[in-house]
Amino acid sequence: MRCARYHNPHQEKAPILQLTPPQIDKAMVELHSLSQTLRIIREELADIQERLRHLVGVRRRLMELSGDRYDAVDAEALVDSFEYIMSKTNILKRWVVHYGERTGNRINLCFNLATQANSRTNLKIAESSSEIAFATQLDSSSMIT
Numbered sequence: 035m036r037c038a039r040y041h042n043p044h045q046e047k048a049p050i051l052q053l054t055p056p057q058i059d060k061a062m063v064e065l066h067s068l069s070q071t072l073r074i075i076r077e078e079l080a081d082i083q084e085r086l087r088h089l090v091g092v093r094r095r096l097m098e099l100s101g102d103r104y105d106a107v108d109a110e111a112l113v114d115s116f117e118y119i120m121s122k123t124n125i126l127k128r129w130v131v132h133y134g135e136r137t138g139n140r141i142n143l144c145f146n147l148a149t150q151a152n153s154r155t156n157l158k159i160a161e162s163s164s165e166i167a168f169a170t171q172l173d174s175s176s177m178i179t
Contacts, residue, residue: 050143058148065141072134079127086120 053061090113097109 055151058144062144065137065144069134069137072130072137076127076130079123079130083120083123086116090116
């Protein structure tokens, strides 16, 4: 489940910086959906880990109760299989957590970009309002004269 290619963080931000506000909005929706999916996967993996621990305990109790009825080699192979699956589950869970954190970082970046765009828009509105107020004041002064 490794990423096929690794990116320089500055290269990752470059395309996002060129997005328009509607594109940022769409990206935010998709990122939140991805984040939710990753949380669900993480919880599913935690459930699988718990079930595997339970199965290992059941196998241990079964071996204690059965005495010598089962082949020790087969029993150990079963334990090895459970441990292998638990190891793979742990690795997958770490990757899901990693991608969840990266998704959260992207959400924060998009949010900050949207906030900056809104601030620029508000600044332009304030400048336009100031120009209108100044023009209105000049007009008012002309009318008084």
